[in-house]
Amino acid sequence: MHAKSTPSYLAGYPLELKKQVQRLIEQDLLPSVLLQKYPHAHAVRSDKALYDYVLDVKDLYLRNAGQLSKVTFDGKLHVIQYALGTHTRISRVQGTKLKAKREIRIAELFKEMPHEFLRMIVVHELAHIKEREHNKAFYQLCRHMEPDYHQLEFDLRAYLTYLEATGQPLWSAASFNSVSLLNEK
Ligand SMILES: [Zn+2]
Numbered sequence: 001m002h003a004k005s006t007p008s009y010l011a012g013y014p015l016e017l018k019k020q021v022q023r024l025i026e027q028d029l030l031p032s033v034l035l036q037k038y039p040h041a042h043a044v045r046s047d048k049a050l051y052d053y054v055l056d057v058k059d060l061y062l063r064n065a066g067q068l069s070k071v072t073f074d075g076k077l078h079v080i081q082y083a084l085g086t087h088t089r090i091s092r093v094q095g096t097k098l099k100a101k102r103e104i105r106i107a108e109l110f111k112e113m114p115h116e117f118l119r120m121i122v123v124h125e126l127a128h129i130k131e132r133e134h135n136k137a138f139y140q141l142c143r144h145m146e147p148d149y150h151q152l153e154f155d156l157r158a159y160l161t162y163l164e165a166t167g168q169p170l171w172s173a174a175s176f177n178s179v180s181l182l183n184e185k
Contacts, residue, residue, distance in 0.1 A: 009157040009164070021158045030162045031170055034155065038114035041171040045111065047072045054104060054122050061145045065129045066102060074105040102129065109163075112172050117159070120152040 010018045024030040044053050051071040058068065104125045110118050123145040131138035142149040163169065 009160040010154075013154065013157075017154070021161055024158075025162050025165055030158065034159055034162075034170060037155065038116055038171075040114060041112060042115035042118050044115075044118060050106065053118075054126070057119070057122055057145065058126055062126055062129060065126075066100060068104060069101045070103040072103075072105055073108045073111055075108040077105055077107040109169075112169055113156075113159075114171060116148075116152050117156045119146060120149060120156055123149060124153075 010021060021030070024033060044050050050073060051068075054068065054071045058065070104122075106118075106121055106125070110121055123142050126145065127138055127141040130141055139149070146152065159170065
């Protein structure tokens with residue numbers, strides 16, 4: 001298996017961790033490590049379901065942070081280093097009032113991932129409502145909403161590195177169905 005030499009998704013992490021991920025990919029061990037930790041794909045399959053999911057998390061932690069006008073999966077969103085999702089705030093003058101329109105877009109490949117990874121990216125984008133930059137306050141807010149945030153982000157980036165190297169998703173809609181069938185036996 002040919003894995004790329006520098007996993008760009010892990011650019012910010014210590015060399016030892018990058019090497020560890022690299023080895024797991026080369027030895028084809030990363031799939032079983034990740035699948036053991038996160039066996040199931042989530043069931044948030046539509047934009048409507050995503051909107052409801054994001055709103056539930058927001059109501060719990062950021063109730064007073066303004067309205068979200070739109071939440072969607074976005075197939076055109078390129079998953080690069082810090083653009084796993086986007087959060088935009090468009091200010092428009094309506095009559096005499098300045099209204100802020102907030103949108104959250106989540107890269108479409110999060111449709112076929114475990115619930116924990118979806119939660120991580122949702123928490124990330126929600127935290128941007130309060131903190132624009134990836135600073136200390138931003139990550140504190142992420143951890144407040146999801147205590148395991150840092151581990152999840154690392155595991156997600158390890159998976160994205162694997163996906164880039166192999167092109168083989170570990171959690172597909174098909175595998176979600178077969179897992180459900182297995183559980184029914
Ligand atoms: Zn961000």
